[in-house]
Amino acid sequence: MRLDAPGVPAHELYEVPGRSLQKMSAHALQFLVPRRIGRKRIRALLLELGAEHAAPRSSVQRTWYDTFDWRLYRHQRALLGEPEGKHKRLTYSDRNGATVRARTLAAPEARFVRELPRGTLRDALAPLIKTRVLLAQVLQTGRTEPLLLRNPNEKTVLRLALEDLEVTTPGHNATHRLQCVRLDPVRGYAGVLRRVQRTLQSESLEPLPEGLLGHALALLGIEPEQYTGKVMVTLTPDMRADEATRSLLRELLGIMYANEAGVIAGLDSEFLHDFRIAVRQSRTLLGLMKRVFPQRTVQRFRVRLAWLGQLTGPTRDMDVYLLKFPAYQSTLPAAVRPDLEPLREFLQHQQRGEHTRLAKSLRSARYAKLAQDWEEFLQMPAPVNTRLANAARPILAVANERIWRTYRGVMRHGKAISDDSPAAVLHDLRKRCKKLRYLLELFYSLYSDRPMKQLIKELKKLQDVLGDFQDLHVQISSLGQFAAQMQGQGELTPRTEKAIAVLIEALAQRQADCRRGFDERFARFACKQNRQSFTRLFSAPAQPLV
Amino acid sequence: MKSMKVLACYNIKGGVGKTAAAVNLAWLAARDGARTLVWDLDPQGAATFYFRIKPKVKGGAKDLLRRKRPMPDSIKGTDYEGLDLVPADFHTATWTWCLTRSSARRAACTRF
Numbered sequence: 001m002r003l004d005a006p007g008v009p010a011h012e013l014y015e016v017p018g019r020s021l022q023k024m025s026a027h028a029l030q031f032l033v034p035r036r037i038g039r040k041r042i043r044a045l046l047l048e049l050g051a052e053h054a055a056p057r058s059s060v061q062r063t064w065y066d067t068f069d070w071r072l073y074r075h076q077r078a079l080l081g082e083p084e085g086k087h088k089r090l091t092y093s094d095r096n097g098a099t100v101r102a103r104t105l106a107a108p109e110a111r112f113v114r115e116l117p118r119g120t121l122r123d124a125l126a127p128l129i130k131t132r133v134l135l136a137q138v139l140q141t142g143r144t145e146p147l148l149l150r151n152p153n154e155k156t157v158l159r160l161a162l163e164d165l166e167v168t169t170p171g172h173n174a175t176h177r178l179q180c181v182r183l184d185p186v187r188g189y190a191g192v193l194r195r196v197q198r199t200l201q202s203e204s205l206e207p208l209p210e211g212l213l214g215h216a217l218a219l220l221g222i223e224p225e226q227y228t229g230k231v232m233v234t235l236t237p238d239m240r241a242d243e244a245t246r247s248l249l250r251e252l253l254g255i256m257y258a259n260e261a262g263v264i265a266g267l268d269s270e271f272l273h274d275f276r277i278a279v280r281q282s283r284t285l286l287g288l289m290k291r292v293f294p295q296r297t298v299q300r301f302r303v304r305l306a307w308l309g310q311l312t313g314p315t316r317d318m319d320v321y322l323l324k325f326p327a328y329q330s331t332l333p334a335a336v337r338p339d340l341e342p343l344r345e346f347l348q349h350q351q352r353g354e355h356t357r358l359a360k361s362l363r364s365a366r367y368a369k370l371a372q373d374w375e376e377f378l379q380m381p382a383p384v385n386t387r388l389a390n391a392a393r394p395i396l397a398v399a400n401e402r403i404w405r406t407y408r409g410v411m412r413h414g415k416a417i418s419d420d421s422p423a424a425v426l427h428d429l430r431k432r433c434k435k436l437r438y439l440l441e442l443f444y445s446l447y448s449d450r451p452m453k454q455l456i457k458e459l460k461k462l463q464d465v466l467g468d469f470q471d472l473h474v475q476i477s478s479l480g481q482f483a484a485q486m487q488g489q490g491e492l493t494p495r496t497e498k499a500i501a502v503l504i505e506a507l508a509q510r511q512a513d514c515r516r517g518f519d520e521r522f523a524r525f526a527c528k529q530n531r532q533s534f535t536r537l538f539s540a541p542a543q544p545l546v
Numbered sequence: 547m548k549s550m551k552v553l554a555c556y557n558i559k560g561g562v563g564k565t566a567a568a569v570n571l572a573w574l575a576a577r578d579g580a581r582t583l584v585w586d587l588d589p590q591g592a593a594t595f596y597f598r599i600k601p602k603v604k605g606g607a608k609d610l611l612r613r614k615r616p617m618p619d620s621i622k623g624t625d626y627e628g629l630d631l632v633p634a635d636f637h638t639a640t641w642t643w644c645l646t647r648s649s650a651r652r653a654a655c656t657r658f
């Protein structure tokens with residue numbers, strides 16, 4: 001009878017937990033054993049409760065995976081990996097481990113969603129982590145002693161484990177030891193679970209409502225919410241403009257530093273994306289916040305940051321082509337899709353080459369000197385006396401002016417666009433919109449939440465149309481160039497050439513659709529309600545525009 | 547919701563292994579990673595006994611069909627990962643009547 005096969009821990013596996021499940025998860029399922037009590041005493045207590053050994057004591061090796069920016073943790077989720085034969089068993093659960101949502105066996109080297117086996121777990125992870133790599137964030141090793149409680153029918157009604165663990169994180173030398181009891185409830189047997197929970201608490205075991213992962217993070221001093229990839233500085237309206245701008249730029253430099261290692265290692269494309277945005281936002285801020293810093297200093301750093309921006313461009317371009325590749329393929333009829341594969345190989349090869357060059361530049365003395373000088377400049381205290389017109393003015397007044405001016409530029413250029421306007425004009429509008437978006441996001445904390453959210457949302461929709469149009473414009477011309485390069489390298493078969501031609505045709509069609517959608521989108525952005533919001537929020541009179 | 551595959555084991559004779567086959571197929575499905583629920587609709591409750599689970603449904607099995615009680619309240623975890631059970635209820639004998647009415651049968655199968 002197959003049912004005699006050794007049992008493995010059963011969990012609730014339903015994605016929409018029922019009432020009984022919620023009741024069961026209401027209390028902690030992990031308890032810390034204080035040193036003064038010790039494992040032996042707790043084992044005796046559990047045996048007294050009727051627990052029996054389920055298997056001999058064995059070693060455990062747990063790895064909690066999450067993205068660099070802790071996307072799973074932020075969504076109250078956790079992904080645990082444990083070796084099982086030649087695979088790793090992945091368990092996707094709530095952050096505290098109480099409700100298991102999916103399990104799967106994956107290849108040990110699987111790090112991206114696309115490398116996971118198809119199924120519930122992959123489907124659940126995909127919208128959260130998208131293209132990000134899963135990094136081993138917290139490691140837990142040690143010994144586990146599995147126990148179980150059975151009812152008079154010999155049915156297992158609760159699984160328990162008494163564990164000696166060491167908690168650490170890759171790259172950290174600090175290791176923390178702990179002893180704990182883990183409860184692994186069986187669905188539909190909440191009564192016995194509650195009894196055991198009460199008993200453990202009455203013995204002064206400390207419940208861990210945040211689960212083992214939460215406790216491990218606290219021990220290791222890791223604060224997952226810290227990095228968001230976005231500027232989180234809260235400015236006050238009367239802050240000096242130079243101080244406020246410096247604090248924003250410092251935050252942006254922090255984002256660049258945070259992503260530097262990931263960019264160099266080429267872990268996933270998001271590191272470079274965040275790095276680039278931080279560089280671009282820094283450049284925008286330097287360029288638009290006029291007469292806040294000495295002109296010569298600004299000019300010097302703008303040139304150097306522009307170098308950094310250009311450095312990252314080619315790799316990002318290749319990343320984008322590769323990210324879009326599945327969409328390219330699905331544009332083509334199914335029979336032709338395999339013909340595009342040589343293009344993927346070509347792009348991957350180019351990406352590797354560009355990334356190697358980028359990584360080398362980021363390890364260069366020139367980059368190190370730029371980072372050092374930039375950091376020194378940003379750490380400088382604001383001068384007490386300044387001749388710069390905007391340096392000592394309140395940031396709110398200066399931000400109002402800059403946003404208002406940029407917004408007016410967007411409106412002026414947008415209105416001037418007609419059906420005959422060349423692509424370059426739309427590209428120019430796109431750049432202006434980007435600057436406006438950066439300003440709105442960077443100075444967000446100075447304004448009311450709701451109207452700002454609304455304006456950013458409206459602007460984003462306009463940017464999407466402009467972005468798609470421009471991206472398609474560039475892609476169409478680049479794909480032609482790639483085909484020529486492949487031809488030159490003897491890698492272009494007639495079938496691939498034809499597939500690329502079909503793709504270019506489809507992209508041109510989409511570009512034309514985008515172009516047609518522009519007028520309507522711009523009209524929506526320029527609607528009376530938005531105009532009034534911009535005017536109300538940013539058009540503070542009295543101060544002359546600089 | 548994803549579509550479910552339906553496999554039917556049938557034979558008019560008793561004791562030929564219909565329940566054994568169904569329970570083992572469920573176990574195989576769970577072992578292969580599918581979230582599997584066995585709903586024991588047999589008034590004899592043989593599948594429920596396989597798992598050593600008490601043949602009783604909170605509030606009565608009829609309430610389940612009438613949607614007076616949510617299904618998750620009645621689910622019991624088996625000793626096997628990914629394999630759960632809605633136990634038999636000895637009152638399910640009355641279901642035969644209930645399920646043979648075609649409209650009720652259709653409704654019951656599409657509700658869960």
